Amino acid sequence: MNDVGNGDELRELYRELILDHARNPRHFGKLEDATHSAEGINPLCGDKLKLYLRLDDASTITDAAFEGSGCAISVASASLLTDAIDGISAASADAFVDAVTASLSGSDEDTRDIGDERLEKLRALQGVREFPARVKCATLAWRALRSALRQESAPATTE
Ligand code: ZN
Numbered sequence: 001m002n003d004v005g006n007g008d009e010l011r012e013l014y015r016e017l018i019l020d021h022a023r024n025p026r027h028f029g030k031l032e033d034a035t036h037s038a039e040g041i042n043p044l045c046g047d048k049l050k051l052y053l054r055l056d057d058a059s060t061i062t063d064a065a066f067e068g069s070g071c072a073i074s075v076a077s078a079s080l081l082t083d084a085i086d087g088i089s090a091a092s093a094d095a096f097v098d099a100v101t102a103s104l105s106g107s108d109e110d111t112r113d114i115g116d117e118r119l120e121k122l123r124a125l126q127g128v129r130e131f132p133a134r135v136k137c138a139t140l141a142w143r144a145l146r147s148a149l150r151q152e153s154a155p156a157t158t159e
Helices: 009-023 073-083 090-105 117-131 132-149
Strands: 036-042 047-055 061-069
Touching: 009 061, 009 073, 009 117, 036 073, 036 132, 047 073, 061 073, 073 117, 073 132, 090 117, 090 132, 117 132
Parallel strands: none
Antiparallel strands: 036 047, 047 061
């Protein structure tokens, strides 16, 4: 896990947050009464997950869960995702996808501002920006989220 970064205190906190979510993913498992779901595949790393959402009649996400297997970054990102989108509207979740993807793959300092406090913990994943191959691990769950919201039948893939 050296590739997540080490050294200063903040990075160490972020590293611990990622490891915590990777080892004890939140909302892990199948959501039996899901209204939306999508698969995400990152062939480069072998990450594979399925994301489940339950939306109410007003298109508010009332529950989210995921199952699958992958590297620590991909699992931690999916775990943080399910925490972040619980209780928000589908439209807000869709906007989160753009914000997070830009934040994790951008190259400018100013894109590091994700712009929403619900996504604050996602900063922990921004260390992947230095490792382009790992960006796909971090964004996989978010690609799956978009597919699920749009009810696309094909798996979301990073390739
Ligand atoms: Zn991965």
